[in-house]
Amino acid sequence: MNDQMPPPDAPQPTSPDLTTTPTEPTAPSQPTYHETVLTKPGLNKRAIVYIISLFIIGIVAGLILSNVFINETNTIIQQINDQFDNPFLPPGQNPYYQQNLTTEQIILPTFGVVIVCISVLLLIGIIAVYIKIVLKTKSRYIIGLLIFLIPLLAETIVSISALRNLFVSAAIPYMRIQQSIGFGFGGFGSVLVIVSVFEIIGLTMLLYISQE
Numbered sequence: 139m140n141d142q143m144p145p146p147d148a149p150q151p152t153s154p155d156l157t158t159t160p161t162e163p164t165a166p167s168q169p170t171y172h173e174t175v176l177t178k179p180g181l182n183k184r185a186i187v188y189i190i191s192l193f194i195i196g197i198v199a200g201l202i203l204s205n206v207f208i209n210e211t212n213t214i215i216q217q218i219n220d221q222f223d224n225p226f227l228p229p230g231q232n233p234y235y236q237q238n239l240t241t242e243q244i245i246l247p248t249f250g251v252v253i254v255c256i257s258v259l260l261l262i263g264i265i266a267v268y269i270k271i272v273l274k275t276k277s278r279y280i281i282g283l284l285i286f287l288i289p290l291l292a293e294t295i296v297s298i299s300a301l302r303n304l305f306v307s308a309a310i311p312y313m314r315i316q317q318s319i320g321f322g323f324g325g326f327g328s329v330l331v332i333v334s335v336f337e338i339i340g341l342t343m344l345l346y347i348s349q350e
Contacts, residue, residue: 182346182349182350184349185345185346185349185350186346188263188345188349189260189263189342189345189346192256192259192260192262192263192345193256193259195259196252196255196256196257196258196259196260197252197255197256199255199258199259200248200251200252200253200254200255200256201248201252203251203255203298203302204244204247204248204251204252207247207251207301207302207305208239208244208248208305210302210305211239211305211306212238212239214306215237215238215239215306216238239305244305246327246328246331247301247304247305247327249331250301250304250327250328250330250331250334251298251301251302253331253334253335253338254294254297254298254301254330254331254334255298256334256338257294257334257337257338257341258291258294258295258298260338260341260342260345261287261290261291261294261341262291263345264287264341264344264345264348265284265287265288265291267345267348267349268280268283268284268287268348269284271348272284294334294337297330297334300326300330301327301330304326304327
């Protein structure tokens, strides 16, 4: 029986290399806490920093304006006391005499001015973002939003002037007038503040979406 030999040009079978060991896949490194927080889906870090900055500027501006309004109100109160000063009445018995604003009387007006200032800063921030978009895209829709937001900004600035005058309401001796135009429940000042709070919520959401 004849053995068949393979031709000399046929490739020789290779034996598996038993000296090498297969490499094990390395486990992926675990992300750090900061990487996990900052890379969550939908989290816009740039928008959050932008909004927080506007809030801080608004709070500082509101506190500065409130201090100015308080000093002006105390000056007006002093002028009224001088005008109705009666030398024939004992001290403290003049019905027209009013003391300077107390801490309790300035808390709510100051809070209102801070809220409105935050609203003004958010409006300015949104308008700045939309102006950049208009310069790049020439979008008519964004131009329409700007036409709506600019008068809203003017209305909010006028609200600050109204709150300035309402500081004096705390010094009015008649309780009914204080309740109707002041910062008590249902007063004109409290209505302005409540409207501004809802405005801040809507503007914050709009600004965050506009930054995406």
